[in-house]
Amino acid sequence: MRRIISFLEPSAGKELILPVTPPSYDWTHGNRVETIQLDQLGEINLPGGRLMGSCTLSDVLFPAKLYPFCNPGAVANPYVYLEQLQRWSDSRKPVRWIVSGTPTNALVLLESVTYGERDGTNDVYASISLRQYTAPETPVLAISGGDAQTSRDASTGAASTRTYTVQAGDTLSGICRKFYGDGSLAYRLAAANSKIIKNPNLIYPGQVLTIPPKDQLPAAMQVSASVKTAKATKTVYSKEDKIWKVQLAKEQAAMR
Template sequence: MHEAGDVNLPGSAVLLDVELECLLPAHAYPFNQPGAGTNPFVYLERLEKWSDAGTVLRFIVSDTPVNAAVILDPIRYREQDGTNDIYCTIPLRGYRTLSAETVEQKATGNQARAVETQPEKQTAYTVQAGDTLSGIARRFYGDASLYGKLAAANGICNPNRIYPGQVLKLPDADKLPAARAAEQKPLSQKAAEATAVTFDQTVGQFKFQAGPAVKNLAQEALNRLEG
């Protein structure tokens, strides 16, 4: 882990990193310890099991202060002189226990997210392409739900319809009027109500006379299309 960069340990360069060369005897030599066996593969099998399992061992040198925790890298061994003795290379790597620091974190729960930025302060705003009243209310009041009141403050019957170039007044939040009810009549119906219809019996035809309000409705419809 240290070499991969996941853990940086002070003094890791002085951890034990040595290779022991040893003989696993196949005969009862005079230098054998009393009771030592003469089947070298018994010792070799135990060493390989420790190496494969990553078992933490103690490397102790008698009459010295050496007493270190180690793990074994893969064991290398060979026979070289026809005696059936096994010459063994045992790589020892210093071992150090890693400890993780636990940081207690307080549960936040399902709390409402605070406004990330402070609302802008302006008295008027010119609508841009792609704007919505809820987005404008969030930008200047920090609360998108005030879009209905903002519409009422600007005489907008349908808060879902604004158009680029339209100038909106931005009164203080506490001075916004109550939101109006949604517009009920479509433009076509309002235009029909503003148009006078008569029947000319001499020619047998209906005549339509548009009132002044129709012109305003036509302009409103054009503004909506452009928006």
């Protein structure tokens, strides 16, 4: 059975079937092999990353008239095909390349289309270079001591908002040191999470904090009187009087 080679743009529902099946095609599949030299062991090969598939369709005939060997539905106008192929190449969007009756069915980018006439028949012969396409994936970065996720802007690649799940023993200043390298940003991080943090000195395991980029942190939230009092004082137990007393932190330090 004759092979049919076609290109499909799923998003637009467009399909292009080559009017004449090329005499041959090759599809490359494999992995990169890293070769290193080790003292006393010599040369060794290690598996590297995956190589994307590639193919060059050579001597693709776009006929100026219909021959008996043309595929059903062929059009006797070479430039109808060439214009569509060039539009796909210029758009830099992937299309699906399919060879009927084989496992070959890959998302590809049209790297180049080279064409010309040869024998005065107005037939056009073309060479079409294809490279396999794989959509880039957003990395997820795990941070020790909690669950953290990093997302990036698809157009700029810039870091955007992350999230962090508070663990037992965490403090806002410690979290700021972990993400920003600066514990003094604790109150600004609290302001970024004002819906769930009312007191910057009190966070609880299981809370999911928003971690904006450092340059997007809001101004520090206004510290309430109760928080100021809590920071400036400490409750201690008097064994002599057998009661709890509130002392200023600096007074307590002087007594030590």
